[in-house]
Amino acid sequence: MMDELELLKKDWQKKDVDHPKLSYNEIHGMLWKKSFSIVKWIFVISLIELLVPHLVYLFPSLWPSDGYELYENLGLANPLFILSFLYYAVVAYFIFQFYKRYKEISVLENAKSLMAKIIRTRKTVKNYIFFSLTMFLLMFMTVVFFIYINDDFIHSLELSGKDISEISKEKLENLKFLSMIIVAAAGVVLTLLIGFIYFLLYGLLLKKLNSNYSELRKLEV
Template sequence: MMDELELLKKDWEKKEESLPKLSFDQIHKMLWKKSSSIVRWILIISILELALPHLLYLLPSTKKNFEVYHNLGLNNILVALSIIQYLVVFYFIYQFYTRYKEISVLDDAKSLMSKIIKTRRTVKHYVIFCLVSLFITCVILVIGIYLTDNISDIFPIPESKNVSPEKFKRILLWSMSIFSIVIVFVMGGIYFLLYGLLLRKLKRNYKELKQLEV
């Protein structure tokens, strides 16, 4: 039995010697390419995310939804909020582009590790900003409904619903509040799936680079 084990061990060692062994530089280059690809996808997704609402605005149903804000007298507030959001989003896109360009094959493992950490931190801040912005927009809509007296003129009461305008307003407020919470959680889940998957891959690359440094 021992002889058989020894033979198997020697046979495995021979096979292992015949396998190609990657050098430090080859592993580093492979990890660099993976990291560069991940950051490129983060950049692409953030640009698509910025462009998507403008494409949706071309749909008649979406335009009608935007008219609600106008009827509630929230135009000025939303224009100011939109300007802030665009400035911050463009800043983050620029940061993603900078991170992508910074990752160079000439970098050593320590520099690449540092850039991976910076990228992960930037993505987390971006996701938090997007979710907070969405929540604030929903809160503004709810406040607008609450402060509007003639709410039935903006949201017509269905004929089948025998309710007073006051009760309809309360139902609308509760519905919009619940919808706001749900949409924030749904978007949080989408961000977690999209960016979370990419961040986990970056984290894996970081760990592998850290092992190379040991």
């Protein structure tokens, strides 16, 4: 189904119609408005993505009661804090870049300049997606690594209410290996799930932005 711009473009290109045709500037202005709206949504979605997960802190009943203690026992508290700090620092940088792209495209300029800004926006979004997915998977792999090097893993988890010493060393090793597999598999599945969500959100917006870029190239010919 053709959108309004496509219909207007076809009308503009017709030579034998009696009603007024759209000028180059009118079509360029419409493409600029669409591009501006898309970049605004990219900026807004990135802010929501950063803020929404932290709403859990508004509901103490949803906090894991022994989460921090578990991280401490596994030696994960400091590594995960460092990774989280790095993640938020880089995400803040990307959000700032999205804001810059938003402000840049808010100024109506010629088609060539708008095309250059669209290219920069596409590159920034792709880098953001790659970084976010990589960091998310890295956090899970860090947990797997610390489970592997932690000889007292089962005691740290306190999985059973009985004396752990009754369980054979072989069974403890098997349970440790199984835990590593489960965490690694969960990391891969959740990373793929988030990647799919990114594809739906950012991918759709990038597709529209790419379409605008293609139309601008045609106007420049």
